Amino acid sequence: MRSNPLRDPRDRRLPRIAGPCSIVMFGVTGDLARKKLIPAIYDLANRGLLPPGFGLVGFARRDWGDGTFATLMREAAQAGARTEWSDTVWEQLAQGIKFVPGQFDDDDAWRNLATTLQELDEQQGTGGNHAFYLSIPPALFPTVISKIDEHGLADQAKGWRRVVVEKPFGHDLESAKELNQLIGNVFEPETVFRIDHYLGKETVQNILALRFANQLFEPVWNSQYVDHVQITMAEDIGIGSRAGYYDAIGAARDVIQNHLLQLLALVAMEEPISFDAAGLRLEKQKVLRSVRLPEDLDRHTARAQYVAGWAGGKPVVGYREEEGIDPGSLTETFAAIRLDIATRRWAGVPFYLRTGKRLGRRVTEVAVVFKKAPHLPFEHHDVTELGNNALVMRIQPDEGVTMRFGAKVPGTTMEIRDVNMDFAYGGSFVEDSPEAYERLILDVLLGDPPLFPQHEEVELSWQILDPVIKHWSRKRTIDTYSAGTWGPQSAFEMLERDGRSWRRP
Numbered sequence: 001m002r003s004n005p006l007r008d009p010r011d012r013r014l015p016r017i018a019g020p021c022s023i024v025m026f027g028v029t030g031d032l033a034r035k036k037l038i039p040a041i042y043d044l045a046n047r048g049l050l051p052p053g054f055g056l057v058g059f060a061r062r063d064w065g066d067g068t069f070a071t072l073m074r075e076a077a078q079a080g081a082r083t084e085w086s087d088t089v090w091e092q093l094a095q096g097i098k099f100v101p102g103q104f105d106d107d108d109a110w111r112n113l114a115t116t117l118q119e120l121d122e123q124q125g126t127g128g129n130h131a132f133y134l135s136i137p138p139a140l141f142p143t144v145i146s147k148i149d150e151h152g153l154a155d156q157a158k159g160w161r162r163v164v165v166e167k168p169f170g171h172d173l174e175s176a177k178e179l180n181q182l183i184g185n186v187f188e189p190e191t192v193f194r195i196d197h198y199l200g201k202e203t204v205q206n207i208l209a210l211r212f213a214n215q216l217f218e219p220v221w222n223s224q225y226v227d228h229v230q231i232t233m234a235e236d237i238g239i240g241s242r243a244g245y246y247d248a249i250g251a252a253r254d255v256i257q258n259h260l261l262q263l264l265a266l267v268a269m270e271e272p273i274s275f276d277a278a279g280l281r282l283e284k285q286k287v288l289r290s291v292r293l294p295e296d297l298d299r300h301t302a303r304a305q306y307v308a309g310w311a312g313g314k315p316v317v318g319y320r321e322e323e324g325i326d327p328g329s330l331t332e333t334f335a336a337i338r339l340d341i342a343t344r345r346w347a348g349v350p351f352y353l354r355t356g357k358r359l360g361r362r363v364t365e366v367a368v369v370f371k372k373a374p375h376l377p378f379e380h381h382d383v384t385e386l387g388n389n390a391l392v393m394r395i396q397p398d399e400g401v402t403m404r405f406g407a408k409v410p411g412t413t414m415e416i417r418d419v420n421m422d423f424a425y426g427g428s429f430v431e432d433s434p435e436a437y438e439r440l441i442l443d444v445l446l447g448d449p450p451l452f453p454q455h456e457e458v459e460l461s462w463q464i465l466d467p468v469i470k471h472w473s474r475k476r477t478i479d480t481y482s483a484g485t486w487g488p489q490s491a492f493e494m495l496e497r498d499g500r501s502w503r504r505p
C-alpha cells in the first residue's frame, strides 16, 4: 500500500483535501499545461486530495470533443505524473473532463462554457465552485477577464470563484499595474492567485523552516556575520520551443523579477508574526521596498547571450542560431545583478543574483557566505586552504542544505581545509517531495493564499528591475559565453571588483 502521511491515523493534522470544484483551463494546449499542470492534477487525484466532485474544463481554439480532449489529457498525465499510474484514478477524474471549443472572444463559446459548468455542478457535483486558470500570453488577458465578467462567471453568489494567473505579470512596472487593475476590476484581491512556482517548492518553503524553527542560524543571520549572499539559478537547457516568448523577455524578466527576488525576500525578511498570507506578504514587501540598486550598473551587473558550445556532451547552437530567434537579437540569456538591502540587518551585505540558460549544469541554490573569523590563531600556511564558512540551501536538484566550514586535515600538522556537512532530503525523509504545482493547485482549490505573491510584491519587483533593464536596453552590444560554461567574463569580473568570487555550484 502506498504511504500517505495525510492519511496516517497517528497524524492529527487535518488532511488538506479540496472540496467540490472545477478548474477551467485557458491555454490548455500549451507546454506548461501539458508538462506540469495536468500531471499535477493527476498526482493530486492519485494522492486522494481531489474530491469526487471535481471537474476539469479545457477551453481552446481546437476542433475537439470531450473524448479527444480527455485522451490528450490522459497522455499528458501519464507522461508527466510523479506518482504511479492508476487507471481507476484516471477514470474517476475523466468523468469530470470537458472541452469547450472556441475563440476567447466568441460569446457563443462562453455561453457554452457557462452551460458546461452548470452541467458539471449538477451532474458531477462541483458545487458552483470554479477556478479560472489563465496559462495564456498576457495579450489575451483583457479579453478573457472581461468575458468571464460579462458572462457572470466571476459572480460568487452560487459558489466561490477564483482566478489563477501565470507569469509574466507584465513586462515592466507600468504594464504590471495595468494588468493588476484589469484583474482587480473583476476579481476581489483574495480571489486572485498569482503563481510563482518557486514558492511551491518544498526547498523554498524550507528556507523559512530553517531560519525560524531553529536557534542556530538566526543569531548569525545579519551583517555582523554574513559577508554576502549568492542566489544562483542555473539551467543547462536552452530556450527549447519558447523562442517567441523568450526573445521578447530575456533572463532578468523571465526569472529574476519573480523567482530570484522571491528567494531574496525569504532569505532577507524579518520573522513574520504568523505564516499566514498577511504576515508573510508584509515582511516580504518590507524587504523588497528596502532593496537598493548599485549606482554604477555597468560595474555591478552583467548580461550576456550564449554562443555555440556544449550541453550534456553534445554540441549545441548559440542563442542567435536557435529556431525563431532574430539573428541580431540583443536579448540576454544570462543576467547577474548586485543588490543591497538598506536595513540595519543587511547594511553592507551585497546580495548577488545570477541566472542563465545553457550554463554548466542545472542548479538553483542560495549560499549565505559568512565573514572570515576575525582572528585565526594558526600559522599562515596552515589556513591557506580555509575559505569562508557558508550555508548553502540547495533548492534543486539534490535538494538539501550544506554547511561548509574548516576542519583539521588528519596528520601531524595543524592544517585546515574546508569540509561539507550535509542534509539531503532523500536521506532524511522517505516521502518524495510533491511537485511545486501540486502544492499550488491544491492551495488554490482550498483558497489558501500564503504562497501566492500579491500585486504589491509584483509591482515592487518590477520597480527594482525596471532601471536595470532600461539601462541595458540602451546598449547596442551584448557579452557572450559559450554554452556549457558558467557565464560571461563580465560576471566574474563583477564579483572580483568587490573582492569576492562566485561559488562553483
Ligand code: BG6
Pocket: 197, 235, 254, 255, 364
Ligand atoms: C520558468 C521560466 O518560470 O522557470 C523558465 O519561465 C525556466 O524559463 C523555469 O526554465 C525553470 O523552472 P524550474 O522549476 O525547472 O527551476
